[in-house]
Amino acid sequence: MTQQFDRRFGRRDFIKASAAAALAGSGPFLGLRHAHAADPIQFFCWSAGVDQVKSHVSAFEAKTGLKVAYNNAPWAQYRDTLVTKFVGKAPLDVLWVSDSWLPEWAEAGWLAPIDGYKELTQYNADVDDFSTKSMLWKGKQYGLTYYTDxxxxxxxxxxxxxxxxxxxxxxxxxxxxxxxxxxxxxxxxxxxxxxxxxxxxxxxxxxxxxxxxxxxxxxxxxxxxxxxxxxxxxxxxxxxxxxxxxxxxxxxxxxxxxxxxxxxxxxxxxxxxxxxxxxxxxxxxxxxxxxxxxxxxxxxxxxxxxxxxxxxxWNRFYGLTTQAAANKEKAVNAVKLIEWFGGKAEGKYAFQKLMFMDVGSGFAVKPLFKDQEIIKAYQSYSDMAMYEKQQAxxxxxxxxxxxxxxxxxxxxxxxxxxxxxxxxxxxxxxxxxxxxxxxxxxx
Amino acid sequence: MSALQGTAGLPPPRAFRAPVSRYDQTSALWLLAPMLLVLLVVAVFPVLYSFWTSLYDLKLTRPHRVPFVWFDNYLVIFQDPLFWSSVWRTASFSAVSVAAIMVIALLMALLLNEEFRGRRFLSAMLLVPWAIPYVANGLMWKWIYDSGYGALNGALFQLDFIDKYMVWLGDSHKTLPLIANAFVWKEVPLAAILLLVGLKSIPADLYSAARVDGANVWRRFAHITLPSLRPAFMLVAIYETMMAIRHFDLFFILTEGGPAEASHVLAWHVYVETFRKLSFGTGSALAYIIALVTFLLAFSLIRALGRRL
Known part of the structure; x- marks a missing residue:
């Protein structure tokens, strides 16, 4: 058996195989690998509500048949991590963005405006004004809100x-x-x-x-x-x-x-x-x-x-990267994911409600202030009317x-x-x- | 003329050298090549590349405009008052810390050099601060210095030294000495061990002879112990000075350079430029300046202390 193996897989074969493996492995670093629409949607967040994000990603995958590669980094290192990824041209499609970084990232050409995607901008009507304004840079909108407070x-x-x-x-x-x-x-x-x-x-x-x-x-x-x-x-x-x-x-x-x-x-x-x-x-x-x-x-x-x-x-939102926007098919899938999280999923603001109920994070979509479950939950520890009044x-x-x-x-x-x-x-x-x-x- | 020549009247013996063939030389080069390559990639290239980077106005958040600015980054740094104030703070921190480390470590080494019951246990305990990672050390001191629930306030209050809890790290006059204290606590063990090794290497005959000559303890210490410890002192001084100048962890964990600029030292300045402002050009230039200053300082210390070895 060993002899057979030796005959079939000699030293030269081993070297060839190793070289091939090394090339394949280093492909992404050498820029040889091009993104295909069939690749999973690269979704990057900071490490908040990880379980909630994962469950909502699973629901998205089940509903659409698309694959999502979800990764996160701690908030404290998030900006540095993301800037390094952008500069290194790491694959990124959808990500959480803080309003504080929007001009920096938009000017650098890392974020793409979403004004052209009506399926996303339609949600502006439901969102608090300051929240939408926080996603604007030079008159263009760069995302859909994930969390506002x-x-x-x-x-x-x-x-x-x-x-x-x-x-x-x-x-x-x-x-x-x-x-x-x-x-x-x-x-x-x-x-x-x-x-x-x-x-x-x-x-x-x-x-x-x-x-x-x-x-x-x-x-x-x-x-x-x-x-x-x-x-x-x-x-x-x-x-x-x-x-x-x-x-x-x-x-x-x-x-x-x-x-x-x-x-x-x-x-x-x-x-x-x-x-x-x-x-x-x-x-x-x-x-x-x-x-x-x-x-x-x-x-x-x-x-x-x-x-x-x-x-x-302040506002944290779902941003679309320019590399995702550049690939038409990939952009369509990325926009679907943004809508699933930042807009409605199955006709409801499901993720924002989930985050509020589980973690207590705030939302900018006004209809949720009328949601009876949310009101009941919030009234058990604070005052919903005051929440809404101050947010306005x-x-x-x-x-x-x-x-x-x-x-x-x-x-x-x-x-x-x-x-x-x-x-x-x-x-x-x-x-x-x-x-x-x-x-x-x-x- | 050497003593050997004078004694035997013969030329000095030549060191034996086996003839090295060209084949051996080539083989050695080939065998060393992988490691040389690794060193080139992980050490030489980054050093040269970072110097190259320091000649550009490189900001990661402005990827489309990276002008070559020659030595402008260095000029900008030298014209920045914050840089000079951070140099001053670094110098004060280093001087105070290194002096304290040397004195405390010497006392500890002298103590551990004596024979007494529990010496081994004490030696082991001495190593504990050294074994604690810097980050853990920083977090521990953050708790100790906390103005609300810190152990320092608790102890001083219970001992009636203070009538209310004090602000420690938030007081700009106390910040740097308190960080120096945490640094000294961590660094003393290693310095003490190095000095102890020096103490152990002093021949006992010297002390016996001094006793016979009527030298008291102080004279024996001043004329035998201290001069014999000079190499160990030099080692400790160089090592600890370099550590103090480049020290970052405690500043990051305890104060983040604050309050205001009270603990804004050089290492923190490099961090802010490089990783907060993401200005890699200025950050690289700053790193080069620190490296150069550290090198010159170590060089002058070696020259000053080493001459008398």
Whole structure:
């Protein structure tokens, strides 16, 4: 048998086979392999709701007979991973995109607009305005929403009651006054919880503060206005600096507290007020995860002196890559997958509902606010009317641009410098504005 | 004229060298070729390529415009005030850390060089911080320094040293010393072992002779121990200085360069440029600058300390 094998498969055959295998294996790296429509749809997400995504992918495969290759990466490394994949021309068809990266990826030519696909744009009518706007770049739409949420203002109703406060604060001045009252009553050393650590969440917190103070970082024209004393950014940063250093109602440790640690601190009962992503209310009112379960209420975002109850909303969506759009047949399949997830599947917004029910992530499709199952589930731990009311006041971030990542780094440093007393509010905002203008000019 | 020539009056013996045939040379080259090829691919090529990259204004998010800018990236870096402040912070961090490591490691090595009950156990315990991976070390210190539930606050509060929990890493004046403390804790064991090896190699006769000459403990330490430890000190100084200059993990885990720019050191600067801004041109240039500075520093340390060996 061995002799037979030797005769049939000699050393030369082995070398030939090895070379062939190596060539076949290195094909994708050498760019020899071309995508075919019969290949699975390459679907890339960050590692959230993995089980829900997998089950919905299975349902899609069963319904359409198409194959989907689903992969994910952690949120923290997602942008870097995807940029590297794009640059390396790795096969990617459909992917989750954050509104923060849209201009960068669209300008780089990695994302394709979906305006030409009526089966996708038809869903815009059902979607909150800020959510659709978050998927636009230079007048073109680049996806269908996967998840939408906003920065919410929460309070511990029991602490307010114990301090003799009857109604939650409507303005940031009232937040200060009530916090001082709570502090005086010995109910919390730092009644207001703010997460000001430098992480991807920081811009959401800062934008919520700026918008509720009636301000903006930049105007529609793209010019920076954050340094203007008459605009809300100045008032917002001033409020934070005073809250930390003058009134001592926000911990000076806020510069090292990220969103997740902020959630833990608030849910452990250390604070009376908090700014957190709206979807965190589910955790906050879950007795298994929170010591203040049942006591957390959502209030409208307090307004600054010249501000309103506006907050910042963010959007994550399904994007179509240019490499998928370039192949007609592949594009058709990719669009089917986007619709299955971001639009309706079997006539229902099935995936957005599944994610809300299972994970608590927010949605932008307005009909779901009327869904009885969703209302019932949400009412068990929060207030659906407040959810909808605040979402209608959410605005998209005004700083999203191709240079957002670079500016965000400098802006976070500048705000922190003002908070820890290393620079004045004016200097911090001027520095941030200068960075913005420089990057804008370079671009 | 060598001593051997003077003694025997004969020319010095030549080292025996077997004749090497051309065939042997060719065979050796062929046998070494695969490893040379691997080295070329994984070491030489990336080093040269990254230098080449540093001459381009290469941003991954701007793939369609990658101009060749000669040494502009280096000029931009040298004109950036943040770069110089990060150089200053790196220098302070390295100086404080290396000095602390040398002193503590020397004390530990001296202790472990003595015979006492439990010495072996103590030696094993000493290795624990060294065995802990940097990331785990960083996370551990993050918990210790936490302003809300950290062990440091808990211990100081219970011992009545503080009347309320303090902000540690969030205080820009304390950040760098606290990170240096975590770095020293991790690095001391290796330095102590290296110094201990040095201590063990000092001949006991030297101490006996010094005792006979009436030298007290301090004199024996100053005139025998310290000079004999110079090679070990040099090794520790070079190694730890390089580690401190290039150190990244603790800065990433504990503070991410903050608060504000309080812990924005060179290694963090490289990370931000390369992986957050995805500016590979500037990132490569920065990496080259750090490599050059580290090399020059090591070279001067070797020259300064090695001359007296």
């Amino acid at each position: 906003y920065m919410a203002f929460f309070y511990d109703a029991e602490k307010l009651q114990k301090a003799g406060i009857k109604t939650p604060p409507k303005t940031w001045d009232e937040v200060t006054q009530q916090s001082l009252q709570i502090k005086k009553a010995g109910l919390a050393e730092y009644p207001m919880m703010l997460s000001m650590a430098r992480e991807s969440w920081l811009i959401e917190f800062l934008s919520a503060m700026v918008f509720s103070h009636g301000g903006r970082f930049v105007e529609d024209s793209g010019a920076a206005v954050m340094q203007d004393r008459s605009k809300g950014a100045h008032a917002a940063l001033n409020w934070i600096v005073d809250a930390v250093n003058k009134h001592k109602i926000v911990s000076p440790a806020c510069v090292e507290i990220g969103e997740l640690n902020g959630l833990k601190a608030f849910s452990s009962g250390n604070h009376a007020f908090a700014l957190l992503g709206r979807y965190r209310v589910r955790t906050l009112n879950d007795p298994k995860q929170s010591q203040i379960a049942g006591r957390v209420k959502q209030g409208l975002m307090p307004a600054g002196p010249k501000g309103s109850n506006a907050t910042v909303g 006041l959410a605005k998209k971030k005004d700083v999203v641009s191709p240079w957002f990542g670079e500016w965000d780094e400098a802006n976070g440093t500048a705000w922190q410098a003002a908070i820890v007393g290393k620079s004045s509010v004016d200097d911090a905002l001027k520095r941030s504005a200068d960075t913005w203008n420089k990057l804008r000019k370079q671009a």
